[in-house]
Amino acid sequence: xxxxxxxxxxxxxxxxxxxxxxxxxxxxxxxxxxxxxxxxxxxxxxxxxxxxxxxxxxxxxxxxxxxxxxxxxxxxxxxxxxxxxxxxxxxxxxxxxxxxxxxxxxxxxxxxxxxxxxxxxxxxxxxxxxxxxxxxxxxxxxxxxxxxxxxxxxxxxxxxxxxxxxxxxxxxxxxxxxxxxxxxxxxxxxxxxxxxxxxxxxxxxxxxx
Amino acid sequence: xxxxxxxxxxxxxxxxxxxxxxxxxxxxxxxxxxxxxxxxxxxxxxxxxxxxxxxxxxxxxxxxxxxxxxxxxxxxxxxxxxxxxxxxxxxxxxxxxxxxxxxxxxxxxxxxxxxxxxxxxxxxxxxxxxxxxxxxxxxxxxxxxxxxxxxxxxxxxxxxxxxxxxxxxxxxxxxxxxxxxxxxxxxxxxxxxxxxxxxxxxxxxxxxxxxxxxxxxxxxxxxxxxxxxxxxxxxxxxxxxxxxxxxxxxxxxxxxxxxxxxxxxxxxxxxxxxxxxxxxxxxxxxxxxxxxxxxxxxxxxxxxxxxxxxxxxxxxxxxxxxxxxxxxxxxxxxxxxxxxxxxxxxxxxxxxxxxxxxxxxxxxxxxxxxxxxxxxxxxxxxxxxxxxxxxxxxxxxxxxxxxxxxxxxxxxxxxxxxxxxxxxxxxxxxxxxxxxxx
Numbered sequence: 066x067x068x069x070x071x072x073x074x075x076x077x078x079x080x081x082x083x084x085x086x087x088x089x090x091x092x093x094x095x096x097x098x099x100x101x102x103x104x105x106x107x108x109x110x111x112x113x114x115x116x117x118x119x120x121x122x123x124x125x126x127x128x129x130x131x132x133x134x135x136x137x138x139x140x141x142x143x144x145x146x147x148x149x150x151x152x153x154x155x156x157x158x159x160x161x162x163x164x165x166x167x168x169x170x171x172x173x174x175x176x177x178x179x180x181x182x183x184x185x186x187x188x189x190x191x192x193x194x195x196x197x198x199x200x201x202x203x204x205x206x207x208x209x210x211x212x213x214x215x216x217x218x219x220x221x222x223x224x225x226x227x228x229x230x231x232x233x234x235x236x237x238x239x240x241x242x243x244x245x246x247x248x249x250x251x252x253x254x255x256x257x258x259x260x261x262x263x264x265x266x267x268x269x270x271x272x273x274x
Numbered sequence: 275x276x277x278x279x280x281x282x283x284x285x286x287x288x289x290x291x292x293x294x295x296x297x298x299x300x301x302x303x304x305x306x307x308x309x310x311x312x313x314x315x316x317x318x319x320x321x322x323x324x325x326x327x328x329x330x331x332x333x334x335x336x337x338x339x340x341x342x343x344x345x346x347x348x349x350x351x352x353x354x355x356x357x358x359x360x361x362x363x364x365x366x367x368x369x370x371x372x373x374x375x376x377x378x379x380x381x382x383x384x385x386x387x388x389x390x391x392x393x394x395x396x397x398x399x400x401x402x403x404x405x406x407x408x409x410x411x412x413x414x415x416x417x418x419x420x421x422x423x424x425x426x427x428x429x430x431x432x433x434x435x436x437x438x439x440x441x442x443x444x445x446x447x448x449x450x451x452x453x454x455x456x457x458x459x460x461x462x463x464x465x466x467x468x469x470x471x472x473x474x475x476x477x478x479x480x481x482x483x484x485x486x487x488x489x490x491x492x493x494x495x496x497x498x499x500x501x502x503x504x505x506x507x508x509x510x511x512x513x514x515x516x517x518x519x520x521x522x523x524x525x526x527x528x529x530x531x532x533x534x535x536x537x538x539x540x541x542x543x544x545x546x547x548x549x550x551x552x553x554x555x556x557x558x559x560x561x562x563x564x565x566x567x568x569x570x571x572x573x574x575x576x577x578x579x580x581x582x583x584x585x586x587x588x589x590x591x592x593x594x595x596x597x598x599x600x601x602x603x604x605x606x607x608x609x610x611x612x613x614x615x616x617x618x619x620x621x622x623x624x625x626x627x628x629x630x631x632x633x634x635x636x637x638x639x640x641x642x643x644x645x646x647x648x649x650x651x652x653x654x655x656x657x658x659x660x661x662x663x664x665x666x667x668x669x670x671x672x673x674x675x676x677x678x679x680x681x682x683x684x685x686x687x688x689x690x691x692x693x694x695x696x697x698x699x700x701x702x703x704x705x706x707x708x709x710x711x712x
Contacts (some may be wrong), residue, residue, distance in 0.1 A: 093307035094352075099561035103567075105611050115396060126392040126636070127318035134318060138394065183316075195332035196315050196341050198363030200354070241354045242362055245315050246395065253312035254396025264557055266612030266635055 071229035075156055078236035085240030086248045092255045093249075104263050110227035113253050113263020114269070124269060134186070137179035144176020144206060159225035160222070164217040173216035180209045200242035207244065211235045278386035289369035290413025297412035298346055298367075303403040305398075310398045313337055315683035319399065322392040322637050325382055328659040332384055333620040336389035336399045343380045346371070370663040371699055377702040379406035380417050381652045384644030384659075385517075386604035391635060402531070407519025416518045420648045424705040427527050431508045434478035438506035441465065444481050445504060448489045452496075462504040463488070466538070472502040472521050473535045474574070475511035475555070476546040477680040484680070490707035491546065493577060497587045497710050502544070511546050515562075517645030525562035528555065535569055540587045542570045544577055549603030549679035550643070557688045573606070575678055578706055579615035582622050589623045589709040596698075598705065601673035601686060602637035603679035616678050618703050624674075624708035630666040638662045640677075642685025657692055662687055664693035678702045 122128040126137040147169050154161060158219065184205040187193045212229040217223035239245060261267040301491070303309060319336040320326050326334040341363065348355035348364035355364035365371055385407075387400040410416060416424070428434045445463035452461045464470065474495075495502050508531045515524025535543050545552050552573050560566050581587045601619055606612050611636050616662040620627045630637070641660035646652055663686070667675055675697050677683050677692075686699045 090308065091412060093311065095303055095307075098304065099559075101564065101566045103560075103570075126322055127394050128355070130321055132316050134316070135394075138316070167532075177278070184641055190317070192332040192335060192338075193315070193317050196317065196335060196338040197360065197483045200362045201315055203361075241352075242387045245311055249311035250307045250314070250395040250397075252308045253398065256308065257390060257396050260398075261611075264609070266608060266613070269635055270613060 070158055071226040071233070074157060074233040075152065075229040075236070077131065079156070081153075082193045082236045082239045086245060089240065089245065090248060090252065093252075100260075100263060102263070106260035106265030106267070108259040108263050111267035112255055112258045114262075114267050115258030116251075119258070119269070134183070137182050140172075140178050140179040141183065141208070141212075143212045144173050144179070144212050144215075147172055147176075148211050148232075151215050151218065152229075155225045155229055157230075159229070166221075170219040171269040173212055173219060177209055177212045177216060180205060180212060184209065186240070188214055201239070204243040207238055275355040278462060286432055289427070290372060290415060291660055292366040293352060293370065294372060294413040295346075295367050295408040295688035296368045297409045298507045299351065300404065301408040302347055302351065305401050305405055307321060307347070307351065309398050309402055310344045310351075311686055312395055313340055313344065313399075313402075314395060315341060316394050319392060323383075324386070324388070324641060325384070325655070327662050328641075329655065336383070336393075339378050339383055339540045340397065340399045340402040342375060343402050343409075346409070346624050347405075347602065362590045367409075372410060372415055374404055374411060376415055377418065379403050379410065379519075380420070380527070380645070380649060381655065384604070384641065384646055386639035387645050388604070388636070388639065391608065404519055407517075408521065409519070410519050411520040411523075412547040414427045416520065417649045417651065419650060420518055420593065421647075423648050424518050424520060424523050424527075427510060427512070427514060427616055428523060430629060432478045432510035433512050433514060434480050434482050436478050441481055441504065441506045441509060441685065444485060444488075448485055448492065454491055454505060456493065456496075458496060458556045461492070463492045465504040465506050468538045469505040470501045471541045472544045473538055473540040473542075473576075474502050474504055474509075474544050474546065475551070476509055477511055477548050477551065478509075479684070480546065481509070484683075484705045487547065487680075487701040487704055490701070490704040493707045493710065494581075494587065494703055498581045499586070500577075503538060503540070505531075505534045505538065506576055511548045511555065511709060513551060513559075514645060514648070516550055516554045516558060517648075521562055522553065524558065528559040531567070532559070532563075532567060540569065542572070545561050545573050547570065547574060547678035547680065547703060549605035549607075549610070549682060552596060552612065556610060573610075573612050573615070575615045575619065575680075577700060578703065579618050582619060587706075588711040589706065590711045591625050591709060593709045594624040594674070594705050595626070596673040597628055597629045597671060598624040598674040598676055599630055599670040600633070600702075601630070601667075601675055601677040601679075601682055602634060603677065603682045604637065604639050604643055607637060608635045612678075616676070619702055619706060620676060623705050624676075628672055631669055636664065640682045640685045640689065642681050642688075647681055648682055656685070657688055660689045661693065664689045665696060667695055667697060668693070672697060674698045674700055674705075676700055676702050676705055 218228040345365035389399045646656045
């Protein structure tokens with residue numbers, strides 16, 4: 066199979082995902098309104114804190130209490146980042162071999178394992194099952210498919226065309242369900258931190274336990 | 275359940291579903307709707323919630339509570355929610371769905387915001403929950419006892435319907451007592467005096483049942499030589515529109531106090547120790563009104579902190595010898611940013627001040643927030659949810675719990691009894707008054 070049609074498919078899916086998310090963000094952003102209260106703190110410092118120290122287990126109880134799940138989440142998302150970079154490379158130069166397979170393939174397989182662990186947890190935890198919709202499972206499997214495809218391509222076991230087709234499928238679904246958190250999580254965190262910074266709540270003070 | 279909730283709009287056709295839907299549309303825009311898209315339903319927020327810790331069932335996981343509200347958003351504001359709602363857990367608004375939502379957003383959440391702070395991704399869970407309350411307020415389904423408080427505030431100017439004559443009478447006898455106690459002949463609790471520098475808003479609970487904190491504030495104001503007044507018409511620092519989710523009512527309650535401040539010609543509005551009152555007046559009020567205030571608004575804690583820093587009042591910490599710990603009210607600290615003034619004050623006026631763990635913005639809700647104290651139907655859950663707070667207090671070994679919030683004080687009094695803590699609950703200003711150097 067040549068990469069021509071898969072490249073077009075993946076590029077179209079990428080454009081579709083970016084455009085859809087942009088529209089959704091624009092619709093959601095309409096709510097962003099002026100705050101008439103008198104500012105007491107620094108929104109900029111709070112946003113910086115939110116994306117740095119505020120993410121660490123020392124500051125975030127959920128990460129501290131669940132180190133295994135926190136680590137799995139970090140590995141999963143690192144793998145997704147690598148897969149997306151690989152997608153970008155495959156779109157531009159499908160004929161090029163992966164650059165550092167010895168480094169990226171283990172990370173991608175670790176990400177697959179982390180993703181499957183989190184997926185299994187969702188399947189077997191009654192609490193998580195109660196709050197999950199089919200989309201949660203579909204999104205997890207779609208992510209795993211992307212990671213597996215990227216890992217196989219890294220090892221030379223899958224060609225660029227097949228990888229691009231898998232990526233196109235994931236990108237096409239992305240704006241519809243939970244996967245859109247790729248955009249909305251950082252945006253929400255930014256918004257939340259900005260508001261807490263405005264009020265002088267964040268960054269958290271030294272001495273706070 | 276439906277007959278237990280009010281429906282002032284009289285939307286008999288769809289039991290308020292269309293009003294709720296319109297409120298969802300408006301509230302989602304006000305919140306910035308990306309918070310609805312952000313939750314990944316990981317469930318890691320569970321242990322951050324005092325309600326879940328007391329009652330560890332899936333319905334009490336903050337993410338699950340937010341998902342209940344977000345289900346309606348997905349149904350009407352996402353593509354897949356419109357065409358295949360089952361796939362994304364979207365749900366249509368109906369009378370039954372609204373009834374279930376009442377329990378979720380009023381009965382299982384105090385809106386304390388601890389979950390948001392510890393959310394793996396940074397979702398403002400409490401804001402999503404409040405959208406649920408806003409929908410229910412629009413549909414006329416606020417729990418009746420909570421709605422009654424809002425109605426009182428709108429009809430009488432204060433939540434306990436204290437008439438102006440009672441406020442004046444209370445101020446008069448408190449002043450008399452204080453003069454007798456201090457020997458200061460000019461000590462007064464001025465009421466409706468125009469041209470003073472400060473309008474002091476208080477919790478009607480102080481006027482009606484616990485006047486010691488009002489007396490203490492008057493004593494501290496006198497010691498500082500502050501020019502201040504109460505209003506007999508609009509003296510209430512609370513705003514139950516915040517808890518009900520009724521922004522229109524909240525705006526009216528805000529406006530009546532701020533208009534009174536303008537009428538009296540004061541320079542500043544000072545808020546008594548009230549967590550949600552501080553949040554409502556200081557942060558949400560200008561946005562409910564859609565304009566900035568013309569006057570400065572701050573907490574009495576910030577004012578007293580300033581007086582201590584500038585030596586405008588002198589204190590002797592030996593007077594408060596017993597070990598004191600501090601409860602951080604969620605709306606004052608986590609939502610309000612007033613974190614250090616009360617600590618500086620307590621270090622200045624108490625010989626032995628001890629922090630709880632965790633503290634400051636990571637504090638646990640006492641369980642009485644979010645209007646819970648008004649909703650007797652959730653009373654048992656409220657007291658059970660306070661067990662974590664009781665354990666925190668016990669661990670400090672303190673004999674006095676200072677709390678700069680009258681709602682929290684009521685809950686802590688109940689926790690004190692239920693969990694046999696053997697502590698005294700006091701406001702920060704009461705401790706300052708005790709420590710005033712004569």
